[in-house]
Structures are given as C-alpha cells and as structure tokens.
Amino acid sequence: MATRQSRSAGRITLKDVAEAAGASTAAVSYAYTRPDRLSKELRSRILETAQKLGYPGPDPLARNLRRGETGAIGVVVADPLPDTFSNPTTVPFVQGAARVIEAASLCLLLIPGTLRRVSNLKSVNGAAVDGMIVYSIDDRHPLVEAVLARRVPTVLVDSEAIENVATVGIDNEKAAQTAAEHLLALGHRRFGIITIGSALESTRGLVHVRTLRSTVSADLRGRLRGYAKALRGAGLSFEDSVSIYSCGDSVENDGARAAQILMSLRPRPTALLAMSDQLALQALAGVVESGLHVPTDVSIVGFDDIPAAASAKPALTTVHQPLADKGFWAATILLALIRGEQPPTPGTLPTHLVVRDSTAAPARAKSEAGAGGRRE
Amino acid sequence: MATRQSRSAGRITLKDVAEAAGASTAAVSYAYTRPDRLSKELRSRILETAQKLGYPGPDPLARNLRRGETGAIGVVVADPLPDTFSNPTTVPFVQGAARVIEAASLCLLLIPGTLRRVSNLKSVNGAAVDGMIVYSIDDRHPLVEAVLARRVPTVLVDSEAIENVATVGIDNEKAAQTAAEHLLALGHRRFGIITIGSALESTRGLVHVRTLRSTVSADLRGRLRGYAKALRGAGLSFEDSVSIYSCGDSVENDGARAAQILMSLRPRPTALLAMSDQLALQALAGVVESGLHVPTDVSIVGFDDIPAAASAKPALTTVHQPLADKGFWAATILLALIRGEQPPTPGTLPTHLVVRDSTAAPARAKSEAGAGGRRE
DNA sequence: CTGAAAGCGCTTACAG
DNA sequence: CTGAAAGCGCTTACAG
Numbered sequence: 001m002a003t004r005q006s007r008s009a010g011r012i013t014l015k016d017v018a019e020a021a022g023a024s025t026a027a028v029s030y031a032y033t034r035p036d037r038l039s040k041e042l043r044s045r046i047l048e049t050a051q052k053l054g055y056p057g058p059d060p061l062a063r064n065l066r067r068g069e070t071g072a073i074g075v076v077v078a079d080p081l082p083d084t085f086s087n088p089t090t091v092p093f094v095q096g097a098a099r100v101i102e103a104a105s106l107c108l109l110l111i112p113g114t115l116r117r118v119s120n121l122k123s124v125n126g127a128a129v130d131g132m133i134v135y136s137i138d139d140r141h142p143l144v145e146a147v148l149a150r151r152v153p154t155v156l157v158d159s160e161a162i163e164n165v166a167t168v169g170i171d172n173e174k175a176a177q178t179a180a181e182h183l184l185a186l187g188h189r190r191f192g193i194i195t196i197g198s199a200l201e202s203t204r205g206l207v208h209v210r211t212l213r214s215t216v217s218a219d220l221r222g223r224l225r226g227y228a229k230a231l232r233g234a235g236l237s238f239e240d241s242v243s244i245y246s247c248g249d250s251v252e253n254d255g256a257r258a259a260q261i262l263m264s265l266r267p268r269p270t271a272l273l274a275m276s277d278q279l280a281l282q283a284l285a286g287v288v289e290s291g292l293h294v295p296t297d298v299s300i301v302g303f304d305d306i307p308a309a310a311s312a313k314p315a316l317t318t319v320h321q322p323l324a325d326k327g328f329w330a331a332t333i334l335l336a337l338i339r340g341e342q343p344p345t346p347g348t349l350p351t352h353l354v355v356r357d358s359t360a361a362p363a364r365a366k367s368e369a370g371a372g373g374r375r376e
Numbered sequence: 377m378a379t380r381q382s383r384s385a386g387r388i389t390l391k392d393v394a395e396a397a398g399a400s401t402a403a404v405s406y407a408y409t410r411p412d413r414l415s416k417e418l419r420s421r422i423l424e425t426a427q428k429l430g431y432p433g434p435d436p437l438a439r440n441l442r443r444g445e446t447g448a449i450g451v452v453v454a455d456p457l458p459d460t461f462s463n464p465t466t467v468p469f470v471q472g473a474a475r476v477i478e479a480a481s482l483c484l485l486l487i488p489g490t491l492r493r494v495s496n497l498k499s500v501n502g503a504a505v506d507g508m509i510v511y512s513i514d515d516r517h518p519l520v521e522a523v524l525a526r527r528v529p530t531v532l533v534d535s536e537a538i539e540n541v542a543t544v545g546i547d548n549e550k551a552a553q554t555a556a557e558h559l560l561a562l563g564h565r566r567f568g569i570i571t572i573g574s575a576l577e578s579t580r581g582l583v584h585v586r587t588l589r590s591t592v593s594a595d596l597r598g599r600l601r602g603y604a605k606a607l608r609g610a611g612l613s614f615e616d617s618v619s620i621y622s623c624g625d626s627v628e629n630d631g632a633r634a635a636q637i638l639m640s641l642r643p644r645p646t647a648l649l650a651m652s653d654q655l656a657l658q659a660l661a662g663v664v665e666s667g668l669h670v671p672t673d674v675s676i677v678g679f680d681d682i683p684a685a686a687s688a689k690p691a692l693t694t695v696h697q698p699l700a701d702k703g704f705w706a707a708t709i710l711l712a713l714i715r716g717e718q719p720p721t722p723g724t725l726p727t728h729l730v731v732r733d734s735t736a737a738p739a740r741a742k743s744e745a746g747a748g749g750r751r752e
Numbered sequence: 753c754t755g756a757a758a759g760c761g762c763t764t765a766c767a768g
Numbered sequence: 769c770t771g772a773a774a775g776c777g778c779t780t781a782c783a784g
Binding site for chain 2: 776777779
C-alpha cells in the first residue's frame with residue numbers, strides 16, 4: 001500500500017532522461033510523440049534510459065499547458081454526481097455524448113455543479129477541459145454564467161438560446177402542445193399540471209401560472225406555453241381549466257403527493273400533465289394509492305419517454321424526446337467548435353407523442369365539463 | 377453559434393490584467409485565490425479590470441502545472457464509455473466512488489481504456505489526474521501496466537494484489553465456495569459453470585479448467601478455486617462433476633447459449649453457476665426458452681446481486697457483493713494516498729449468499745448422482 | 753499588505 | 769535527422 005509519488009522531491013523529468021541519455025530534451029520528447037523524427041538507435045537508447053531511471057513519461061500537466069489542450073470534455077451536471085449514473089433522463093444523454101467523446105479518443109470529465117444544494121463554482125472554474133457541455137441547467141443559474149465566463153467552447157443543452165452560444169434542445173412548446181391536444185381530443189376539459197420546481201427557488205405546492213413562469217427554467221416555460229396554446233385552441237381559458245402543483249427541485253420531486261392534492265380539488269381534474277415521466281410515474285402511483293384508477297378516473301401524460309414509461313402499468317402515454325441524440329449532437333457540435341470547424345446545426349430535435357394506456361376519454365365528460373370550465 | 381475561443385491570438389492573461397490594473401501578477405493571482413491577502417480596494421480594482429478586459433480567470437492548465445495537481449480523479453474502465461452508465465455492476469461502483477469524489481470537491485474523469493477492442497493507452501498516458509482508480513480490469517492487461525507506469529497514486533479494484541499498489545476487492549474464492557456449497561447442500565452433484573471470457577483472449581465455448589485458469593482474470597480464477605474447494609469438500613472431483621462454458625468478453629456475453637449448450641450435455645447438469653448475474657439472467661432466459669423450468673429442472677446461482685436479480689422470475693439466488701462500497705473504499709483510499717495520509721485498510725469486503733427462488737433440490741437427485749460423478 | 757522573480761515540465765518552431 | 773532555446777500562464781516562497 002505504500003506509495004510515495006509526491007510531485008516534489010526526486011521526480012524524474014524529461015530533462016533528466018535527456019541528460020542521462022546524452023540527448024536533447026527535444027529528442028526525448030520526440031521519442032514519445034513523434035518516433036519518426038528520431039533514428040531507431042537514438043529512440044531506443046532514450047526509451048531504455050527512461051525505463052532505467054523510472055521516468056513515467058511526459059507529464060500530462062506540462063504537456064497540457066504547452067499544447068493548450070487537455071484531451072478532456074467537461075460535462076457539467078447540477079444534480080449530485082452519483083445521480084448522473086442513475087437518473088433515467090441523464091443517463092441516455094451522457095451515453096450519447098460519451099459515444100462521440102470516446103470515438104474522438106477523448107476523456108469525459110464529470111464536473112459536479114452543486115455541492116449539497118449550493119453551487120460549486122470552484123469545480124467549474126478549475127476544470128481543465130477543451131470544452132464543456134452544460135446539461136439541463138436553468139439559464140439563470142450562476143453555474144451557467146460561470147461556465148460561459150470561462151470562454152471555453154461550450155454547448156448548452158435544454159437551455160434558452162443565448163447569443164453566440166451553441167445550444168441543443170427540443171421544441172418544448174410544440175411537444176407540450178401535442179400532449180395537451182391529445183387530452184383535449186379525448187374530451188378532457190379540466191387539467192392538473194405537475195411540474196418540477198426551479199433549482200433556484202424550490203416552490204412547493206399549488207401555484208399560480210404567473211408565479212411559476214417567473215421561477216421556472218426556460219424549457220418548462222416553453223411547455224407551459226404549449227399547454228396554454230392547446231387550451232386556447234380549444235377555446236378554453238388556461239386559468240379556469242388548469243391547476244398547477246409544483247414539486248420541489250428535481251432530486252426530491254414528489255409526484256404522488258402532487259397527484260393526490262390535484263385530485264382532491266373540486267371540480268376534479270380528469271387529466272394530469274406531468275413535466276417528466278418520473279413525476280408522471282409517481283403521480284400514477286399516488287392516484288392508485290388513493291383508490292382511483294388510471295385512465296378510467298384520470299388520464300396521465302408524461303414527458304421524456306424513459307424506459308420505465310413503457311413498462312409501467314398502465315403503460316404511460318408520454319412525449320418522446322431523443323435523449324441520446326441530444327447527447328450525440330451536443331458532443332458533435334462541441335468537437336467542431338473545439339477544432340475550429342463549422343459546427344453542424346441539427347436545429348430543434350424532433351419529439352412525438354407516444355399514446356399508450358394511461359390516457360382515455362374522461363368517464364363522464366359531460367357532467368365534468370358542465371361542472372368545470374366550459375367556456376364557449 | 378459563432379465561437380472563437382482559440383487559445384492562441386489575443387488571449388487575455390493574468391499578466392495583462394496586472395499591467396492594466398497597475399498591480400503585480402501576484403496580486404492578480406491572489407485576487408482569485410487568496411482574497412484575504414489583498415486590500416479590498418486593490419482586489420476590486422483588479423477584478424473590475426479583469427471584467428473589463430474579459431479575463432476568464434486563471435487558466436486551469438497553468439495552475440495545474442504550477443500546483444502539481446488537477447482536482448480530478450481518473451477512473452479507468454475497460455468497457456466502452458457509454459457502458460459505464462448502464463452496466464449494472466459498474467454503475468453502483470462508480471456511484472460509490474463519485475459520492476466520495478464529489479464530497480472532496482473533485483471532478484471525475486472517465487478514461488476509456490479501450491477503443492473498439494484495442495487498448496487506448498493514449499488516454500491513460502495523457503490523462504491529467506491526481507490519482508486513478510482501475511475498475512475490474514484483468515491484471516495482465518496492458519492498461520494496468522500503463523496506469524502503474526504513470527506513477528500516480530492508484531487503486532486497483534477487483535485485481536490480483538500487486539506489490540506496493542493499493543487494492544480493493546472481495547474474497548472471490550470464499551464467495552464462490554459459498555455458492556457451490558449451497559447447491560451441494562441441496563443435493564446437486566453435476567454442475568455447469570458459465571464464465572466471462574478474458575478481455576485478452578476471448579475464448580468461447582466449452583473449455584477445460586486448465587485452459588480457463590491460464591486465460592482468465594484473477595477474480596475469476598479465485599471463484600474457480602472456490603467452486604473447486606466446495607466440491608472437494610463434498611468429496612467430488614471438479615473435473616468429473618463440472619463442465620465449463622466460457623462466453624466472449626463481458627460486452628458480448630451470451631449466457632443463454634451457454635446454458636443451452638451446458639443443458640444439452642449428458643449427464644446433464646442439475647445446477648448452473650454463473651460468474652455474474654447478467655450471465656445468470658441470460659442463462660435463465662435460455663433455459664426457459666428450451667422448455668425447461670427453473671429451479672425444477674435446473675438450479676441457477678448468479679454473482680453480484682444486481683437489482684435485476686431480485687426482480688427476476690424466478691428471483692435469482694446469487695452472491696451479494698457490495699458494489700457501491702467498493703467504489704466508496706477505492707475513492708477513500710485514493711484520496712488518502714493523494715494527500716499523503718495513511719490510507720484506511722478495509723480489507724477484503726464482505727459478501728454473502730442471497731438464497732431466492734432459482735435454486736432447489738435436484739428433481740431426481742439419486743438417479744442423476746448415479747449417472748454422474750459419484751466418487752466416494 | 754505588496755512586489756519581483758523563479759520555475760512547474762514540457763513542446764515546437766527554428767536553425768543547422 | 770538533431771539540438772539550443774523560448775515560452776505556455778500561472779503560483780508561491782521570499783524579501784520588504
């Protein structure tokens with residue numbers, strides 16, 4: 001277990017090898033990086049000397065500074081680091097990016113953005129990377145500002161467009177609109193929305209749209225617009241037809257409680273629109289726990305289409321979004337930026353509604369509509 | 377989308393800020409790292425100047441070289457990078473390590489060890505890290521040698537003990553012995569072993585123990601010893617009682633085919649010992665597909681106790697190993713090594729057999745034993 | 753509380 | 769094919 005690789009003391013450097021081998025430092029460097037520029041004899045003499053002295057090879061830190069590159073791509077995540085490996089939406093995203101990063105022979109640096117609820121700017125400021133991907137962090141979060149201040153090539157994912165910054169994302173408004181329109185077409189007129197709270201202010205409980213709009217991230221605002229647009233299209237007033245429950249931030253979300261509270265409202269919603277599948281699945285469990293049935297008593301629509309959505313009972317109707325493709329494009333664009341090439345412009349990534357078994361016509365559409373928010 | 381953060385040209389450095397602010401470079405450096413060493417006025421003058429010039433803060437590459445540290449811990453994985461986020465044994469391990477790494481305000485650098493089947497020494501050699509964790513890579517793999525040659529603090533996980541190198545792991549021999557003894561106690565006398573192939577030579581098909589021993593990694597050799605020891609304890613000859621099927625390397629393992637081939641042998645094994653739960657679960661599917669029943673026709677024991685083992689039908693009997701704890705200890709030991717402290721010595725981590733529904737007494741124990749390898 | 757200066761270990765034009 | 773030398777951008781004892 002004894003290890004004494006302290007950097008200080010008797011550390012062997014390239015210069016030592018050069019002296020011992022009777023060669024220039026350039027020659028030793030070339031022996032490792034450009035073998036073709038050396039005679040076979042000189043190269044093997046150098047390598048043997050290095051071996052004999054126990055030289056660990058050119059120091060990556062020095063090489064990085066000299067070359068101005070690191071061989072690492074940073075991914076900044078706002079959730080605790082371990083969640084990156086278990087969050088069902090983060091995982092496919094990072095995998096999509098990892099595939100591109102690995103193919104380019106680069107490493108992937110996971111940069112924790114938060115440390116017990118408070119921003120960890122130190123990691124962001126100190127990370128030695130050739131470029132950064134910021135995944136699903138509220139635009140107004142100090143982390144985003146800190147990353148941008150680094151002036152390193154950066155791609156923002158699921159973020160409001162910022163001038164001169166590459167972004168990858170979906171059309172949240174259109175996606176959400178499709179979800180709401182599906183429910184409207186089934187005859188629903190009274191809705192509950194379950195949303196993730198902002199990472200900045202974790203509002204929790206029933207909230208007014210206006211409050212929500214001012215605290216929530218850009219993509220959620222987009223979805224809210226989409227729902228509203230669908231209702232407007234059906235001649236309904238958003239305010240009269242919709243109740244909104246905001247869960248805490250993404251880590252502690254509590255869709256079950258949200259569903260139960262929304263279902264206790266009168267007039268009772270006949271359909272629940274959740275901002276994520278995780279929330280929707282929790283809502284499903286909450287509804288069932290209350291002794292109600294999905295979709296007979298209430299329809300539920302999710303967002304994301306994570307694997308668990310398809311295997312839920314009943315299988316969840318949801319908006320599919322291409323999580324792995326997001327990662328793929330984020331990394332692909334970033335690599336182009338780093339190389340100084342023209343980055344590809346995939347535009348807004350496609351989404352589509354996947355209709356499964358958690359949605360159906362409301363049980364007594366007429367009476368509910370009568371009691372609820374008929375507007376025409 | 378336009379971005380031109382090339383390192384070369386008109387890059388603002390700390391020196392530029394110092395000149396513009398009429399301060400020394402030391403003062404500018406302190407403004408960022410040791411605010412207490414500067415007067416309030418000087419510090420804010422410096423920060424304002426930096427802001428005005430668009431200085432992105434001290435360059436991490438230069439800081440790393442100067443300080444001799446990077447703020448990153450490297451984790452070397454042999455599987456393709458995306459697998460790190462979906463492999464059911466890798467995920468809890470990395471999460472365990474990530475928790476410690478994040479708590480220490482460090483970043484996690486994922487270093488791909490292979491690129492399309494061939495070792496990617498370049499990433500290992502070039503990674504700027506304060507220490508490395510090597511997860512579950514065969515000791516004789518060139519990657520391990522490359523990591524060790526770096527002479528950076530290192531912890532090897534699931535590896536043969538190497539002098540002066542910290543390791544974390546379980547007692548594979550004892551764990552495997554427990555699994556085999558469980559089957560022996562149930563009355564089984566005829567076994568099939570399903571093993572992962574070596575990453576170095578991917579043998580595939582029925583193999584002799586001797587062949588396997590020479591190609592497989594240390595932890596699998598340990599398990600083989602454990603199985604053998606259990607059989608010896610029951611007075612059975614390993615060679616006469618056991619058939620072994622080696623799947624390809626871990627990525628392409630094919631437990632279903634392994635099970636089918638083993639079950640086509642005569643005398644037919646009444647129990648299958650798999651070297652991983654993934655293999656065991658595939659074997660389970662393969663057996664069922666052949667029209668046989670588990671555990672009536674054949675018992676199956678896995679290794680690892682991944683979540684899917686408990687939810688399988690029938691639920692899988694398996695050897696539980698503390699995957700997240702492995703990650704926790706690997707990171708904890710590594711941090712101590714980096715800090716020059718005495719690392720903790722958790723010793724071999726505990727495992728235990730979890731008996732569930734995939735094992736039972738053999739249907740016709742006596743006749744099988746008579747036809748098979750009775751030895752006393 | 754502040755400044756002048758050395759040096760971390762390499763790579764890479766450049767000249768020969 | 770090989771060598772001498774500049775310099776990447778910082779941090780940190782050290783002296784004042």
